[in-house]
Amino acid sequence: MSHFTANATYLNYINGQWKAAASGETEASINPARKSEVVGYIQKSDARDLNEAVAGAKQAQKAWRKLSGQARGDLLFKAAAALERRLDEIAETMTREMGKTFPEAKGETARGVAILRYYAGEGLRSVGDVIPSTDSEALMFTTRVPLGVVGVITPWNFPVAIPVWKMAPALVYGNTVVIKPASETAVTCAKLIECFEEAGLPAGVVNLVTGPGSVIGQGLAEHPDVQGITFTGSNGVGKRIGQAALGRGAKYQLEMGGKNPVIVAADADLELAAEATISGGLRSTGQKCTATSRVIVHRDVYEPFKQKLLQKIGGITVGDGMQEGIWMGPCANENQLRTVLSYTQKGIEEGAKLLFGGRHMQGAAFDDGFFIEPTVFEEVTPGMTIAREEIFGPVLALMKADSMEEAVELANDAEFGLSASVFTASIGSMLSFIQDMDAGLVRVNAESAGVELQAPFGGMKQSSSHSREQGRAAIEFFTSVKTVFVKG
Incomplete structure (x- = not known):
């Protein structure tokens, strides 16, 4: 039985609200197996929508980072359950949007569920070390703190797994997220974001803005209130994203091509x-x-x-x-x-x-x-x-x-x-x-x-910016180390 509704319009998700783009424009996402079939209409957003999403994420991060890791993890467990309940529907949307076979799409969506559960567990794992001080009456240790607002830019080839393996660690470590998915698979991403909404994440913690990469993707890389950018896609675009982030001192992570x-x-x-x-x-x-x-x-x-x-x-x-x-x-x-x-x-x-x-x-x-x-x-x-x-x-x-x-x-x-x-x-x-x-x-x-999913992933040479995704390695990108010295 098909779960699919053709021709529906999908909105941006900004600060806990589903909203049309300020431009009033939409674009069609089509089925590559039948290009006459429109899978859905997505928002053609511009800088106004992006600025609103980043402002919401910045405001929400103040309270989100103060939650315990376990509390954030519990919400990821709920998102995993929501994704699992809708597995066939979201997998079918993926197949219709980007063409991979339905069994492959189901496998990828199940992997998304597993990634969410893995990172939900991260909320209770160690985030630092005690280090001996030369002062015998002092305590010295490290902890990790979130970056702030993280921009997530994802490609069309893994429209569930890649967004999840970027968003889940970003969220559990206390960051808030603005995601810009590839337009070809933005309907699949909207349904994924519905799972986070269903899980009860506070308004502004996860935001979805769809639109051209040259406007929304580049806008995220250049935005002064976005502290980290995680990107998967082509080398040319990745280099531009990295240069924009570097130019203003933001942290960036690029996963690019292979041969x-x-x-x-x-x-x-x-x-x-x-x-x-x-x-x-x-x-x-x-x-x-x-x-x-x-x-x-x-x-x-x-x-x-x-x-x-x-x-x-x-x-x-x-x-x-x-x-x-x-x-x-x-x-x-x-x-x-x-x-x-x-x-x-x-x-x-x-x-x-x-x-x-x-x-x-x-x-x-x-x-x-x-x-x-x-x-x-x-x-x-x-x-x-x-x-x-x-x-x-x-x-x-x-x-x-x-x-x-x-x-x-x-x-x-x-x-x-x-x-x-x-x-x-x-x-x-x-x-x-x-x-x-x-x-x-x-x-x-x-x-x-x-x-x-529990192992680090990334490349050498032109394939990557030398950072690693997935597994415990994700903590290296999505947090900063803070060294603490306490003397009574």
């Missing part, structure tokens, strides 16, 4: 490696910052691995993610489809050999959506565009290596360093990969995509 390699060693389990390469590279239509993009295979096993990979890819079903039996949905929007197609064309022009797919899908089931075939190139060299730039689509680039050392060197030959995986039975190969791979997340005999 993630998988290495298949000569002694790899080829069946496992092929499965994981497809899952890591093509699930969610390759629209993950941790998606496998480069597949570096030892020459001795290249042909059998390639045959397994192509055989499995040949069985992938593409279509509307709400339909049973569909493995891969559409690109999330028309711009993303055009981008992927342009990279495919560039790969052909630069001399890579197209082994599979690469076409914009046509026919009755596909004409109203942004569907593309899963795509595999071989004879890819390190200098080619498809080996260097993030495509954010279902495109795999196969490369050969003569040794583990060469494979790791090829894997490191990228400006990004988010995630990487290796398939091998050799402990020596595993250990050298773990030590030598320049990536924030390295996985052995597992796909490159995915990180567990």
